[in-house]
Amino acid sequence: MDKEEEKKEPEPEPEPEPEPEAEILEFEFNEDGEEDLKKTLKKLRADLKACKAENYELNATKIEYLTGWQKERADFANYKKQEDDRRANFSESIRERILTRFLTVLDSFNMAFANKDTWSKVDENWRKGIEHIYAQLNNIFEEYDVKEIGKEGENFDPNIHQSINMTPTDKKEDNHKISEVIQKGYKLGDRVIRAARVNVFEYNEKTGD
Numbered sequence: 001m002d003k004e005e006e007k008k009e010p011e012p013e014p015e016p017e018p019e020p021e022a023e024i025l026e027f028e029f030n031e032d033g034e035e036d037l038k039k040t041l042k043k044l045r046a047d048l049k050a051c052k053a054e055n056y057e058l059n060a061t062k063i064e065y066l067t068g069w070q071k072e073r074a075d076f077a078n079y080k081k082q083e084d085d086r087r088a089n090f091s092e093s094i095r096e097r098i099l100t101r102f103l104t105v106l107d108s109f110n111m112a113f114a115n116k117d118t119w120s121k122v123d124e125n126w127r128k129g130i131e132h133i134y135a136q137l138n139n140i141f142e143e144y145d146v147k148e149i150g151k152e153g154e155n156f157d158p159n160i161h162q163s164i165n166m167t168p169t170d171k172k173e174d175n176h177k178i179s180e181v182i183q184k185g186y187k188l189g190d191r192v193i194r195a196a197r198v199n200v201f202e203y204n205e206k207t208g209d
Contacts, residue, residue: 099146100193102137103186109134110184141186149185150196152178160185162195166202175203 112130113119119127149160156163156176167179178198185196 095144096188096191096193099141099144099188102141103194106137106141107183109137145189146193147187149187149192150178150181150183150198152181154178156198156200160187160192160195161200162197163200164197165199167199168204169201170203170205171201172203172205174201177201 109130113134122130154177156178161178162185164182169175169179177200179201180199181196182199183197185192186194
C-alpha cells in the first residue's frame with residue numbers, strides 16, 4: 001500500500017532583529033516649513049555639550065581608576081623596599097653581634113703579643129701556631145670589612161675614640177692627639193662597633209717648667 005509522503009511545511013525563517021536606530025540629527029522647521037538653522041544649530045550645540053560632559057565623566061572615571069592603580073603599585077613598591085631594608089638591617093645586626101663577640105678574642109691575642117720579649121721566649125712551634133690562628137681571624141675580619149681604628153699620633157675624634165686619661169704635654173702641636181692606645185677600636189664598614197680607648201695629650205705651657 002503506497003503512502004503519500006507528507007510534505008513538511010518549511011520552517012519560518014527567523015525575523016532579523018531590528019538594528020538599533022542611529023541617532024539622527026533632527027532639523028527644526030519654522031511655521032512655513034522651512035528649515036530653521038538657528039534652532040538646529042542651537043540643538044546641535046546642546047548635543048555636543050552633552051557629549052562633552054559624558055566624555056568628561058568617562059575620562060574622569062578612567063583617571064580615577066588609573067590613579068588608584070598607580071597608588072596601589074607605589075604602595076607595594078614601598079612595602080617591598082621596607083621589607084628589603086628590614087631584612088638587610090636584621091642581617092647586618094646579626095653579623096655585627098657575632099663579630100663583636102670575637103673582638104675580645106683579638107684583644108687576648110694583642111695582649112699576648114704586646115710584650116715582645118716574653119712572646120719571643122715562647123716555644124717556636126707553639127708560637128707559630130698561635131700566630132697562624134691570629135692571621136686567620138684577621139682574614140675573617142677583613143672579609144667582612146672590619147677595620148681597626150685608633151692610632152697613636154692621630155687627632156682625637158669623639159666619634160671613634162673614647163678618652164680615658166689626659167696626658168700633659170708642653171708641645172702645642174700635640175694637643176688633643178692620641179698619646180696611647182689602651183684598647184683598639186673597630187669599624188664594620190662605616191659604622192663604629194667599638195670605640196678605641198685612648199689617652200689624649202693635653203697641652204700645658206707650664207709642663208716644661
